[in-house]
Amino acid sequence: MTYSEQFEQFWKLYPGRTNERGRVVKQDKLGAFREWQKLTDNERKMAMSVHPAQGKYTPDARKWLYHNRWEDEDIGPGTVEKTQLYPIKGKTCSKSGCRMPAVYHDTSGNYDNYACSEHMPEKVKERYV
Numbered sequence: 364m365t366y367s368e369q370f371e372q373f374w375k376l377y378p379g380r381t382n383e384r385g386r387v388v389k390q391d392k393l394g395a396f397r398e399w400q401k402l403t404d405n406e407r408k409m410a411m412s413v414h415p416a417q418g419k420y421t422p423d424a425r426k427w428l429y430h431n432r433w434e435d436e437d438i439g440p441g442t443v444e445k446t447q448l449y450p451i452k453g454k455t456c457s458k459s460g461c462r463m464p465a466v467y468h469d470t471s472g473n474y475d476n477y478a479c480s481e482h483m484p485e486k487v488k489e490r491y492v
């Protein structure tokens with residue numbers, strides 16, 4: 364069996380599963396290649412750039428390709444539907460002067476901090492807006 368160069372690259376990048384002895388195992392390369400051949404160019408690109416985390420439960424590449432699992436991974440802006448934020452009942456933005464309804468509740472500090480969609484931390488904005 365000759366695998367395409369692109370597939371070989373994917374195979375190399377794919378994390379594989381860790382077995383009981385801590386070794387990385389990658390199974391069913393041929394099966395994975397068959398799935399690979401069914402993918403569009405775009406899907407292949409996605410499969411190259413998004414991988415599951417390596418661990419005991421990493422799916423075999425074949426299954427992962429078969430189920431288009433990269434769609435489940437967080438792959439950044441434009442590709443994943445953002446989580447919707449809803450106004451928190453009875454709360455307004457903590458920023459002084461801002462009276463917008465709060466949609467974000469920060470519990471990491473010493474006191475409760477509420478923010479509207481304008482004033483929430485940039486990091487959070489990236490994920491939600």
Ligand SMILES: [Zn+2]
Nearest residue numbers: 456461479482
């Ligand atoms: Zn605000």
